[in-house]
Amino acid sequence: MSRRDTIEVPNPLHTLRVMGRFVRRQVKRSGSMPGTLVHTGEKKMDRVRLRVLDYDPSGLREAEVAMPEELWALRDTATTSWINVDGLHDLDLISRFGEQFRLHPLVLEDLVHVGQRPKHEEYDDYDYIVLPMLTWDVERGIVQDEQLSLVVGPHWVVTFQEREGDVFEPVRERLRAEKGRIRARGADYLAYALIDAVVDRYFEVLEKVGDRTEELELEALDDPGPDMMPRLHQLKRELVVLRRAVWPVRDLLDGLVEGESTHVTDETRVFFRDVYDHAMQVIETVEALRDVVSGAIDLYLSTVAHRTNEVMKVLTIMASIFIPLTFMAGIYGMNFEHMPELHLPWAYPVLWVAMLAVAGGMVMWFRRRGWL
Structure with a gap:
């Protein structure tokens, strides 16, 4: 493991030695x-x-x-x-x-x-x-x-x-x-x-x-x-x-x-x-x-703050894209008996098309705003 891969943890004894270079120990008896x-x-x-x-x-x-x-x-x-x-x-x-x-x-x-x-x-x-x-x-x-x-x-x-x-x-x-x-x-x-x-x-x-x-x-x-x-x-x-x-x-x-x-x-x-x-x-x-x-x-x-912001921006964009998809998946994942779309033969591919369209539309919008 290289030096760059480790984080130095300050040692309290090392801190005392450092301060000893500024504050000299007094060995002469007072008075x-x-x-x-x-x-x-x-x-x-x-x-x-x-x-x-x-x-x-x-x-x-x-x-x-x-x-x-x-x-x-x-x-x-x-x-x-x-x-x-x-x-x-x-x-x-x-x-x-x-x-x-x-x-x-x-x-x-x-x-x-x-x-x-x-x-x-x-x-x-x-x-x-x-x-x-x-x-x-x-x-x-x-x-x-x-x-x-x-x-x-x-x-x-x-x-x-x-x-x-x-x-x-x-x-x-x-x-x-x-x-x-x-x-x-x-x-x-x-x-x-x-x-x-x-x-x-x-x-x-x-x-x-x-x-x-x-x-x-x-x-x-x-x-x-x-x-x-x-x-x-x-x-x-x-x-x-x-x-x-x-x-x-x-x-x-x-x-x-x-x-x-x-x-x-x-x-x-x-x-x-x-x-x-x-x-x-x-x-x-x-x-x-x-x-x-x-x-x-x-x-x-x-x-470091800039890198953190870049990472958080990517994570936020990914979360924003998947929020509506999660909402749609949650709707059709409910166990209600009378959901007419569940009995249509083309409901599943339509749902996929709708989810991809929503995700693609949001990506295009983020690019247009300069967030990607």
Whole structure:
């Protein structure tokens, strides 16, 4: 049996999992002291992975670090350092980062409390930025989001991710190959390059969602199946996830462009303005896709209603033709003794001729009215 021959029945547990993507489970005890570290996400790695790229215009050092103590000296070096942390479940390690880089307790709390709204916060020694990294799960047909946190200091950037694997390999390649101006710029330009890579991935996700939307729209117009509505609603939910993820990024980037952060130079603000334009394009595309999906749902309902009306019209015409024939058959099917037509030798063929004439006349009348 093909997929089109089955109707997907919504599973209540699946509905709960879907809503869990919008409403995060609160595991922190009510009334806890501000800055209490509680990891609210899943443990997606067995061991936290630490990687560092330390560079200046003359060279680059790239390494995977086993002990976090090797990273503390990078805070005060003249070179630009990018420290990447994969995995947020080691609260002791996060706390030690906070001590060494002098991070505010509320920043540490937001680092491990995943599902934060995209935002930009300015502190005396650094800027704290949160935004989602999005990927498209081809097998499940859903949008997966991951919280990315950036702490941008005078000469260093620390990125915190939930799991291994990201969208930053093009940035690493540029640093290794010394392409463009990235080696000669500071930490604020590195933060721009990382955020730009995240926003560029949004377009790839939108392309996948757009292809899926076009496919379902054509199917809704040509040959909608019984499982069409569940798939359209699933796609609509994914667009809600996208909208919820990317809409606040506009305000985040607007703050970086228009703000007065001492850690972002005027030269870098120009590049952030370009990322802001890209984010606006993403938002506009998401809104357009939402309209297309809503139109596809209306189109599907209209197509199904039209088909139902066509079927009902045929059944109604057939019933209208047979009603007078049933009446005539009922008259001569009564068991009265004195029915003169029953004793005539030509009564039976006359009745057939009359019934066929009535049926033929009604068919011609329906055709003349355009009902057939």
